[in-house]
Amino acid sequence: MGEQKNKSGQNWSTLSKAQWMQRLTPAQFHVLREHGTERAFSGPFWDSFQPGRYFCVGCGNALFDSDSKFDAGCGWPSFFQAVHEGAVREYEDRSHMMVRTEIRCGACDGHLGHVFDDGPPPTGLRYCLNGTAMRFEPATD
Template identity: 50%
Template structure:
């Protein structure tokens, strides 16, 4: 069985660790009644409710705007083909074909999967003027956007890995 899993990981282009991380990250969603890869309706969930549902690390990033340390998240250097979803609510956010190696230490994308999947908010914290990227479905912090990305948009969506779930192509939703 183990050999079959290793062969599957090699054939699908996902490293065993990357696939295991995906399964681990989505496993906890059975206790999250708000998680859906297909529902796009805006959620009105209190931070107190999210705190009961989310892991402490995800809560800190998604609800309290914490940032994971660079080069530590599971997706910053992954190149597998698939779709990235909000780890809090399952909202579809980015496709891997919009991901690029920015070498900033966080996963970077040049565009969101659709115009209304994320929203933007001015962020003047930590003595910098930035634009925060928020999940349009659950209002969770994902990261920031900068104007130093590649064509065709010139944008760099600099996201926290912990705020993302990844579904490799071919595994279904």
């Protein structure tokens, strides 16, 4: 992975574990930096459908718009497409004795969740995210 910098020039890949722990709550750190997963129906945003945009809680990178969010019935926020190409990155995940596609933030490489091919049109994808890994900004009219 190449250098990923924020608007102020911070290189996300150089942050230490201690620096990430200062930036994030323990739950956010567990999900984003330790590849954890919140329990279904327990995290934020799984049942919220307010218009707006979702951002990485670790670095502020725009991830998903609410118009691509849908109720997958799985207990995690689900989307059928990212806000733009490069917003998220995909990695093969062979943990827990299965093969899945992990989704990480395209800017800070934080673990967000997984993507599956059982979503609705037009993409057929279901980006299944940990709500703990995101923050939400409501749309303004």
